[in-house]
Amino acid sequence: MTSANYLQLTSRPAQAADLAALQALRMDFCQLAGEPDTAPTHAGGFLLTENAEGRLLGCLRLTVRAGLDAPRYAYHVGTVVHAASELGLFQRQHTLLLGNDLTGCAELGEVAWDNKTLTPAEQAQLLRHMLGVALQELALQCANSGERLFVELAGLRDPAGQAVFWQGMGKPFCRYETRAAQARFGADWQRHVAALLPKHAIYASFLPHAVQRSIGQAAPQLHLWQAALVEAGFAYGQHVRIDDGGPIYEAEIDLLAPIRAARAALAG
Amino acid sequence: MSTSGYLLRPSSPDDLPDLERFGAASAFGVNSLPSDRERLRQKLLLSQQSFQAKDDPSGEERYLFVLEDRATGRVIGTSGIAATAGFHDRFYSYRNEYLVHASEALGEVHRLHTLHLCHDLTAYTLLTSFYIEPEYEHTLAPQLLSRARLLFIAEYADRFSDRIAAESPGLCDELGHCPFWDAVGRRFFNMDYPQIEQLCEGRSKSFIADLMPHSPVYVPLLPEAAQWSLGQLHPDAELPFSILLDEGFEAETYLDIFDGGPIVESRLPLIKTIRNGWHGPLQTAADTPAGSPYLIVKPGLEDFRATIAPATLGSEGLSVPETVASLLQTQAGATVRAAPLKLG
Numbered sequence A: 001m002t003s004a005n006y007l008q009l010t011s012r013p014a015q016a017a018d019l020a021a022l023q024a025l026r027m028d029f030c031q032l033a034g035e036p037d038t039a040p041t042h043a044g045g046f047l048l049t050e051n052a053e054g055r056l057l058g059c060l061r062l063t064v065r066a067g068l069d070a071p072r073y074a075y076h077v078g079t080v081v082h083a084a085s086e087l088g089l090f091q092r093q094h095t096l097l098l099g100n101d102l103t104g105c106a107e108l109g110e111v112a113w114d115n116k117t118l119t120p121a122e123q124a125q126l127l128r129h130m131l132g133v134a135l136q137e138l139a140l141q142c143a144n145s146g147e148r149l150f151v152e153l154a155g156l157r158d159p160a161g162q163a164v165f166w167q168g169m170g171k172p173f174c175r176y177e178t179r180a181a182q183a184r185f186g187a188d189w190q191r192h193v194a195a196l197l198p199k200h201a202i203y204a205s206f207l208p209h210a211v212q213r214s215i216g217q218a219a220p221q222l223h224l225w226q227a228a229l230v231e232a233g234f235a236y237g238q239h240v241r242i243d244d245g246g247p248i249y250e251a252e253i254d255l256l257a258p259i260r261a262a263r264a265a266l267a268g
Numbered sequence B: 001m002s003t004s005g006y007l008l009r010p011s012s013p014d015d016l017p018d019l020e021r022f023g024a025a026s027a028f029g030v031n032s033l034p035s036d037r038e039r040l041r042q043k044l045l046l047s048q049q050s051f052q053a054k055d056d057p058s059g060e061e062r063y064l065f066v067l068e069d070r071a072t073g074r075v076i077g078t079s080g081i082a083a084t085a086g087f088h089d090r091f092y093s094y095r096n097e098y099l100v101h102a103s104e105a106l107g108e109v110h111r112l113h114t115l116h117l118c119h120d121l122t123a124y125t126l127l128t129s130f131y132i133e134p135e136y137e138h139t140l141a142p143q144l145l146s147r148a149r150l151l152f153i154a155e156y157a158d159r160f161s162d163r164i165a166a167e168s169p170g171l172c173d174e175l176g177h178c179p180f181w182d183a184v185g186r187r188f189f190n191m192d193y194p195q196i197e198q199l200c201e202g203r204s205k206s207f208i209a210d211l212m213p214h215s216p217v218y219v220p221l222l223p224e225a226a227q228w229s230l231g232q233l234h235p236d237a238e239l240p241f242s243i244l245l246d247e248g249f250e251a252e253t254y255l256d257i258f259d260g261g262p263i264v265e266s267r268l269p270l271i272k273t274i275r276n277g278w279h280g281p282l283q284t285a286a287d288t289p290a291g292s293p294y295l296i297v298k299p300g301l302e303d304f305r306a307t308i309a310p311a312t313l314g315s316e317g318l319s320v321p322e323t324v325a326s327l328l329q330t331q332a333g334a335t336v337r338a339a340p341l342k343l344g
Helices: A016-033 A120-140 A164-169 A178-194 A209-214 A220-232 A257-267 B013-025 B037-052 B141-155 B179-183 B193-200 B224-229 B235-246 B322-327
Strands: A010-013 A046-050 A056-063 A074-084 A089-099 A106-113 A148-152 A235-240 A247-252 B006-010 B062-069 B074-082 B093-103 B108-118 B125-132 B163-167 B250-255 B262-267 B278-285 B292-298 B305-314 B317-321 B335-340
Touching: A010 A120, A016 A046, A016 A056, A016 A106, A046 A120, A056 A120, A106 A120, A120 A220, A120 A257, A164 A209, A220 A247, B006 B037, B006 B141, B013 B037, B013 B062, B013 B074, B037 B062, B062 B125, B062 B141, B074 B141, B125 B141, B125 B235, B141 B235, B141 B292, B141 B305, B141 B335, B179 B193, B179 B224, B235 B262, B278 B322, B292 B317, B305 B322, B305 B335, B317 B322
Parallel strands: A106 A148, B125 B163, B278 B317
Antiparallel strands: A010 A046, A046 A056, A056 A106, A074 A089, A074 A235, A148 A247, A235 A247, B006 B062, B006 B305, B062 B074, B074 B125, B093 B108, B093 B250, B163 B262, B250 B262, B278 B335, B292 B305, B292 B335, B305 B317
């Protein structure tokens, strides 16, 4: 489909026969990134990127409409101001509100890449390439897409591998480990866990400081991916994941340059 | 049983030195008496005006009573009534609510304790300002001080709501450290509890409450000390609190927004002293045999009087020793209100 300058990269949609290689790449990546090590159970929607020798270097899954079979949950990170001039008070407070804002939007998810043997520059090139391919693919399917595109990034974990955010914001409400829920229920895990989470806005200041600091922070292993997203026109959209507080990057599909370029090319 | 020798009467501006003494002797946060002389003086003046308001009370009235020990001639305690909580404004409290979150798939059911900022108690009548000198705590004096107010409300029911509430101070140490405030209020004000109490003196709490979180507080997110302090009573407030519980007040639903102390509430007709209350003519005799203890009040605004004395209720009225009628500044044949004092 597309080739690049330094690494010779080629991308294509995954086939059923690619599942084993996909699973291996995802497992390796998740282990290094500290993400839940849930391997994909089918290859549908995955875009694969390989080098000139045909070695699988990266993958991600494009879902044109996310959550229509199992609602997607996220916390919206809002701001409220408590001010009283007679007391000289002006307090800005962050709130977390559980919702389904992203349900029905397009999603790029389950990203994985070779972050063991490639140099950082090669990884950056690979990620730009993967993202460009995914956006071209989305442009082709745009008639059926949602208006927004989002990408979830895993959040911070402590040295023991526990999500910092979940310790303060999840455990008081749900004893079940989210990794175990993901392994057991697949995409449905969010619905089951969200049933136990607070439905009203939570003031972040009620949470321990470490938990507050973790809100919207991506795992360090994802910083290259985060940079590629920002470069392509994505931005943190004030939504975070419910299990680890990781940021969700969002973009208006119609405003993304690669989408516009692809559409212009198609219009020809 | 002899007459108690305790007399409850409306306060007057002359009681200022005694109220200053009570305010200084109260533990921090326990009493709603202002800490400075001018505000106390204003409180006494407002009380005087309230008792003097013969017609068309506005609801802004605040009645302050004082208790005298006639044996010593000293004022030994005080208690009050605010006719309308949050008059011309809102009265804020936290309401305990429980939400059940369940996931059949995960096999979990959680009963979550939440606190909802509410105005439920706005326009209730509030019982306020209770203080009794420590050496009288184990006498009948605090019973008279707290319960006689209820008969005043019954006598002048058109001046009050038929829903009564009373705030009780929550846990707070001598230095003003309050676990509930530290966990909730401080996050929005960055002030110590004593500072915020000072800010509130003499003004409605509503301007402060407007700055508190309006979405429910999920109790499981609070530190353990704060969770444990919810609805807990300051040790110095146990006596007035226990009297109100004995009267049938309920303490499960509402909490103070600052210190998490319990707020008791009840409907007037359900209160024990009101349910058991009686009114009719007073009978006197020099040699009235000892009866059981009664709360006895002489109706009146500025000349309201109340005491506890042995009495016998018969078909012709309530018989008391002449000394009791004299203490109440009334006489045989006059109508009184009374209720048997059945403790516990």
